[in-house]
Amino acid sequence: xxxxxxxxxxxxxxxxxxxxxxxxxxxxxxxxxxxxxxxxxxxxxxxxxxxxxxxxxxxxxxxxxxxxxxxxxxxxxxxxxxxxxxxxxxxxxxxxxxxxxxxxxxxxxxxxxxxxxxxxxxxxxxxxxxxxxxxxxxxxxxxxxxxxxxxxxxxxxxxxxxxxxx
Numbered sequence: 747x748x749x750x751x752x753x754x755x756x757x758x759x760x761x762x763x764x765x766x767x768x769x770x771x772x773x774x775x776x777x778x779x780x781x782x783x784x785x786x787x788x789x790x791x792x793x794x795x796x797x798x799x800x801x802x803x804x805x806x807x808x809x810x811x812x813x814x815x816x817x818x819x820x821x822x823x824x825x826x827x828x829x830x831x832x833x834x835x836x837x838x839x840x841x842x843x844x845x846x847x848x849x850x851x852x853x854x855x856x857x858x859x860x861x862x863x864x865x866x867x868x869x870x871x872x873x874x875x876x877x878x879x880x881x882x883x884x885x886x887x888x889x890x891x892x893x894x895x896x897x898x899x900x901x902x903x904x905x906x907x908x909x910x911x912x
Contacts, residue, residue, distance in 0.1 A: 778885030782865035790859050792833050792866065794885040799830040799910055801902075803878040804867055806838045807847035811894040812876045816851050818899035819878070823855035826903065829910040830880075832856040837867050878902070880909060 778800060779793035794800050803819060805812030816834060823832035834856045836844035841860050848858045861867055870879060873892065880889040888909050891902060 775887055776870040776879060777887060778881045780866055780869045782861065782869070790866070792835075792859070794881055794883050795831045796883055798828075798883060799888070799906060800881040800883075800885075801830050801832045801878060801906070802835060802870070802881070803833070803876050804835045804837060804870065804872040805876040806836060807843045808838070809875040813851070814896075815876045815878075815894035815898070816848075816853060816856070818894075819902070820851070820853045820855050822899060822903055822906070826906055827855070830906050834858045835866050835870075836860050837864055838862060880905065882909070882912075 779791050781789060781791045792800070792802055801819070801823075803815065805816065807813075819832060819834070823830070832855065834848070834853060836848060836858060838844035838847065838860070839862050841862050844858075844860045844862065859866065870877075876892075876894055878891040879887060880891075882888055889905055891898070891905070
């Protein structure tokens with residue numbers, strides 16, 4: 747638990763969300779594929795794609811930076827289809843809130859996964875919301891991007907372009 751970087755002000759969340767964030771932190775490095783059985787009863791597998799990077803971001807409707815990040819990542823996902831596959835993992839404790847949130851953002855190019863019991867989040871251990879992970883086609887973690895600020899879309903585009911050339 748030494749990588750707990752959360753403060754309520756950094757992720758713009760309520761106290762209940764803050765407690766969730768603390769519980770999600772992990773010191774293990776994530777790797778793909780990641781599998782969890784979700785509330786809907788069905789399994790979800792976030793897996794690497796042959797010849798492409800896999801971008802996985804964690805967020806929630808109560809996370810103010812996530813509301814700005816996801817539209818930027820959606821735009822990137824639409825323009826970088828040859829280089830990367832994008833997943834958005836929503837950790838809202840109420841699945842309905844996560845579904846409303848994703849629909850309001852009109853995410854056309856990102857696969858949205860709802861993780862209200864935080865099974866995938868526990869495997870990845872994001873220490874800040876949002877946190878984005880980039881994996882190579884074998885499932886090895888290449889890069890972690892924590893938070894979101896104006897201009898991060900261009901930075902992530904550059905990172906994906908650079909990593910996809912390797």
